[in-house]
Amino acid sequence: MAKIAHVMYGRVRAVYDTDMTFEEWRLAHSPAMMFVDVTDTDAKVGDDVDLNDDGSYTIVPQEEWYRIAEKRLNNQNTFAEEKEIKLNELNNLVANTLLDAFMYRVTVGQRTFLAMEKQALAYINDNKRGRLLQELAKAECVDVQTMAERIMERHNKIADTNDRLIGYYEKWLDVINKAKTIDELKCIEFSEVEQ
Known part of the structure; x- marks a missing residue:
C-alpha cells in the first residue's frame, strides 16, 4: 500500500493511502496537481515540503499548534x-505587551537594568553615586539626579504595565474558561492592552 501526499504551496494539503502505485496515482490525476510519494514516512497534513533542485524533497514536520490551526481553518477542531488556541493567543499578547513595554523603555540587558535600578534607588535614598549610574548619566549627557529619576520612571512604568497585565490576563482567562462552545471561543476578540 502506498501513501501519497498532495502538495500545494510547499505544504502537504492531503495524505492518501492507496493500493495504486505512485505512477498510477499520478496518471489518474491532473498533471497540474503535485503529489509526492511519502510511503514509510510520518508525513501529515500541514507538514512543509522542501523541494530540491534534483527533484527530491524533504518533509519538514510542523508543530502540533500548526496542525490545530489548520484544523481550525477547516472547521475540524475540537473544543x-x-x-x-485562545489561551496561546492570550499568553502571546500579554508576553509581547510586557516585552514591548520593557524593550521600549530599556535598551540594556535585564541584569544591567536591575543594577541600574539599585543604583538609582541608592542615589535617591542615600545620595550614593554608583559607577554604572554615573556612566549612564554621562552617556546621556544629563546629571546623576536626572538619570536616577529616569531609571525609576522606567521601573515604575514597567511595574504598572505588569500590574495592568495581571488584571487583563485574569479577565480574559475567565472569559475563555466560561465559554461553552467552539463558536463562543471563536468569537472572543481580545481588546487592546493599555500601556
Whole structure:
C-alpha cells in the first residue's frame, strides 16, 4: 500500500493511502496537481515540503499548534483545541505587551537594568553615586539626579504595565474558561492592552 501526499504551496494539503502505485496515482490525476510519494514516512497534513533542485524533497514536520490551526481553518477542531488556541493567543499578547513595554523603555540587558535600578534607588535614598549610574548619566549627557529619576520612571512604568497585565490576563482567562462552545471561543476578540 502506498501513501501519497498532495502538495500545494510547499505544504502537504492531503495524505492518501492507496493500493495504486505512485505512477498510477499520478496518471489518474491532473498533471497540474503535485503529489509526492511519502510511503514509510510520518508525513501529515500541514507538514512543509522542501523541494530540491534534483527533484527530491524533504518533509519538514510542523508543530502540533500548526496542525490545530489548520484544523481550525477547516472547521475540524475540537473544543479543547480551540480553547488551547485562545489561551496561546492570550499568553502571546500579554508576553509581547510586557516585552514591548520593557524593550521600549530599556535598551540594556535585564541584569544591567536591575543594577541600574539599585543604583538609582541608592542615589535617591542615600545620595550614593554608583559607577554604572554615573556612566549612564554621562552617556546621556544629563546629571546623576536626572538619570536616577529616569531609571525609576522606567521601573515604575514597567511595574504598572505588569500590574495592568495581571488584571487583563485574569479577565480574559475567565472569559475563555466560561465559554461553552467552539463558536463562543471563536468569537472572543481580545481588546487592546493599555500601556
